[in-house]
Amino acid sequence: MKKSELILSLKKLERAYLRLEEGLISVKDELDRDGVIQRYEFTFELLWKTIKMFLKHEGINSDSPREVFVAAFRKQWVINEELVLEMLEDRNITTHVYNEEEAILIFQRISKHYLPEMERLLKLLKSLME
Numbered sequence: 001m002k003k004s005e006l007i008l009s010l011k012k013l014e015r016a017y018l019r020l021e022e023g024l025i026s027v028k029d030e031l032d033r034d035g036v037i038q039r040y041e042f043t044f045e046l047l048w049k050t051i052k053m054f055l056k057h058e059g060i061n062s063d064s065p066r067e068v069f070v071a072a073f074r075k076q077w078v079i080n081e082e083l084v085l086e087m088l089e090d091r092n093i094t095t096h097v098y099n100e101e102e103a104i105l106i107f108q109r110i111s112k113h114y115l116p117e118m119e120r121l122l123k124l125l126k127s128l129m130e
Contacts, residue, residue, distance in 0.1 A: 001053055001056050001057040003129075005053065006050075006053055006054060006057060006129065007129065009046070009049070009050045009053050010050060010122075010125055010126060010129065012046055012050075013043070013046045013047060013122060013125075014122060014126075016039070016042055016043040016046050017118055017119065017122055019039055019043075020036065020039040020043045020110075020115065021119075023035055023036040023039050024036055024110070024111055024115060027107075033103065033104075033107050034103070036107060036110065037103060037106060037107060037110070040091070040094070040106075040114065041091055041094055041095060043118060044087060044088075044091045044114075044118075045091075047118060047121060048065040048069065048088075050125060051068050051072050051077070051125070052068045054077075054125060054128060055068065055071050055072065055075070058075070065088050066085065069081065069084045069085060069088065072084075077121065077124055077125075078121070079120075080117070083114075083117055084117065086109070086113075087114050087117070090109060090110075090114075093106065094106060
């Protein structure tokens, strides 16, 4: 894994994170909320795939998002394993099934819990590049 590939993946993740954050700031209605959930799905995908690349760079191979987060927890990159696995579960729910009540709850978790964890992980990954 080349350092340039890690940097590129990290930049894509940061752009996606900023778009998610921007979306959360300007929510006015259901359409905006649904847009935030879609941005979350996209950002989550980039997050686990970027972590996977960093793990591979360290000689750790993981294939699924769950394996990636468990390995990241073992490396102490992830502090709250339960939270990131909940993030994964919510991403799976939003990808496969749409339920209005569930969407509202997931939106609230994105805002209160998931965005701060994504920011923390983004900062951690950036620090690994220094």
